[in-house]
Amino acid sequence: MEADVVAPAGFPILTAITFLPLLGSLVLLPLKSEHHIRWASLAITIATLILALPLLTDFDKSTHHMQFVETHSWIPAWGVDYAVGIDGISVLFVVLAALLNVLNVAVSWRAIDRRVKDFFVALLIMETAMIGVFVSLNLFLFYLFWELMLIPMFLLIGVWGGPNRVYAAVKFLLFTLAGSVLMLIGIIVLFQAGGGTLDLRALAEIRLPTGLQLWLFFAFYAAFAVKVPMFPLHTWLPDAHTEAPTAGSVILAGILLKMGAYGFLRICLPLLPNATRRLIVPMLVLSVAAIVYGAYVTLTQTDVKRLIAYSSVSHMGFVTLGIFTLSTAGLEGGIIQMINHGIVTGALFLCVGIIYERTHSREIEDYGGLSRLAPRFAALFGVFTLAAIGMPGLNTFIGEFLVISSGFATRPIYGVLAIVGVLLGVTYMCWLFYRLVLREAGARVHETVFDLNAREVLLLLPLVFLVILIGVQPGLVLSYMHASVGHLLDQVGAAVP
């Protein structure tokens, strides 16, 4: 390997960020008062975020090499090292995960009133797992973190979720597990074929025979496509998102779905380039299907959370569409779409969660008139709605624009269908906004709804800020990934337009 950029002053920053929440969850264990548990969790997540922010400033944008790398021998018998590091793609997700988890603690402040300690412990373990996936440079470590998420997420949905939570939790777990065990086989085969290493950087140097690559691609596809989720493996998603508590939905939409797409970027593209190029067309077709079908199904939903959940299927279709065009615009569009979707859909789930806390109803029919009853909510929700439909000047626009243009460049039909998805998106989001905010209010809403308090406004404001900042200055985010995306395209061996 070429010399990687080492962490400044030798401080194991990534290890610290990854394991701080896990250690923090241990601190929660002896605490008795629910109040203390909440404050302690908030402190831990904020500390993690503060640790993670310098990554953005210290990051060297000019190189595609992994940065802040730490390597330690771990399981020599299997040639497994503890290796972490970030490049221009993962740095963004580490920070996003750290940020969203602060908001998760804040939004769960009042919403979670039973088994408070268990909840925050699960949430913090989740954070370690999520950040761990993004910083892992070793497939074994990657898999470890990937699966570590299952247990806390299963409990988050199953214990603190909605009425149908057990069904949703089991469905989530079985779908994800079925996908990831096939990935495990893929990892082991890769281990044998790659000469006994599981280091992602070393494996990227090895060119496996195309036949083997195709098999491996299917094995990894099983895991990643379930997580993204790609059509037609998305059916766990509406149930899980809908039944999960607000924080769970935010994690699912904000981070978990991104892991699937991140897996494609980190493993399938660089390690299995021949298979990837061979399978572009089916991948693109499935992506477009997800965009259009997802948006169409979203239109028919009567449940607020379910509606937003289905919209995720459509939005994640843009991500995979961008990735599998294998062009600079597509990849960068896809990645920034992932970030934006994390912010916007996370924010939408937060909004819905906040209002659900008051009404205890997810039925759209029960709502209305929030513009008068809760004007602050209406304003913030309006911003996120506009962001979700890809309004120019707000963040989602740039991602969708890049992806659609790369789709047109690949084959016009992809671009056209993606635009259909955007149009449907405008329809369902505006219609939702009308039904929730603008039309006359029902009795139930009148009795229960009151406007946002300071905590709720505060937790949404950072996201509003990001929506606008990325919207007017997308270069801030894109500049991180240029070098890494360029290198990735070199690895796939595609012509850069």
Next chain:
Amino acid sequence: MIESMVDANGSMWAGVEYLVPELILVGAASLLILLDLLCRKKEVVAFAGIAGCLAALVTGFTLLGSAAPAVVLNGMFVFDGYGSFFKLLFYLTCIMTICMSLRYLRVERVGFGEYYALLLLSTAGMMFMASAGDLIVLFLGLELMTLSSYVLIGIRRDSLRSNEAAIKYFLLGGFSTAFLLYGVALIYGRTGTTQINEVASILALEAEPGDLTVLLPVVFLVVGFGYKIAAAPFHMWAPDVYEGAPTPITAFLSVGPKVAAFAAVGRVFTVGFDTVPELWTRLIMVLAVLSISVGSILALAQTNVKRMLAYSSIAHAGFALLGLIAGGPGGLTSMMVYLAIYGLMNLGAFAVVIALRREGVQGETLSDFEGLAKAHPVTSVLMLIFMFSLVGIPPTAGFVGKFAVFAAVIRAGYTPLAVIGVVFSVVSAFFYLRVVILMYMREPESEEPLSTSLPLNLVLAATVAAIIVLGVYPSPLLDFAQSALTGWEQALPQPVGGPLQENYGLFELLFIYSN
């Protein structure tokens, strides 16, 4: 290098010092019976039993540290790392079983001090199985192990279920032993020896591909061992016996005798039949695939936790067999790692079931787990970890075990077996998770205190700590298993010139014994 230890005088007692741990255990068992007569408090007997195990453990490992591997007593007994690895497991199983039994026996009102003596004797039998260099010694060890466990299973004399289980285990145990013995006899007929090493060297010279005279004994041995490890289709006894036996004995059965049989299988097949793998690999494959699938699927339908864990242990036997199929030191290492981890998590899971057995509460049905998380959060977290470990989800040790065997079979070129394995892991996830769902997502029925005790808590703490630590840092276990097999390859073609006459005599003796 393993050397045959026949000293200048040809004394058949040369090298008996390698048996000191076994002798300590047998001696301790005899002492326990005496102690039981002298002392009213059965706890004293139990702790004396633990002390005996610990003494054997310490001597065993001093021996392993100081002495080179050796074949002693005219090839009857093999002292090596492989055997010692399994013996460590047996000591731990025995100690943990005693710890789990203390309170349980009081709840069940079983006041026999012999209980502990029988446990030690059974453990001694398992140790002979792990170290057997001769099929006859293997058989004797197996009999010592199973005869003791028949009594242990039926020790709740007034319980019908317990009696039924004992009878069932006895009949099927005798049946399977007959198969095994038949196999041994046929091997003797084919090769003129019952020593595993000699069988190997004779087969290396004489066996032709697809030799039916070798296949026949192999089939008999596979059937016999198949019963002992409870691999499908020879698993029928397991659920009934596991359900009826006192729960600590169920835990013991699901780990001790099963692992002992694996230790024997490993040595017999990868040493004795090393040169004819085509004869047994496919048979074992059938066993493995059937065990994994039947165990995982039938466990779905169970409402009794002990039955569920019985089927789960059938499935786990299938996973461990994958290591044997992979073959070679690598495959064996993975099998050993898998069994060690399986033992730990199974003992832990049973410890929780034992804690649920209270005065007036059977604590064996799944519904007894309802809402456990609310009333007993710590116990629930432990059970959660055991369940996820049994599924094989990281960062628990269960994942390390699965990774080890899957890596071994894939390296050996049997990727489809690994795929079958992972698919059924997902199926098995469903029933393990049901316990988690009941604990965490239902409201509790009763909030009665659990029947915990310090020894039981120690077992829980030890197993859960081991599962987590080995889950994130498995190197010590992997290295230990690997180093236990150093010299395994060289040891294979090892014609040992022991006098044939003596074996013959023992063999005849055996027939007198079995008649």
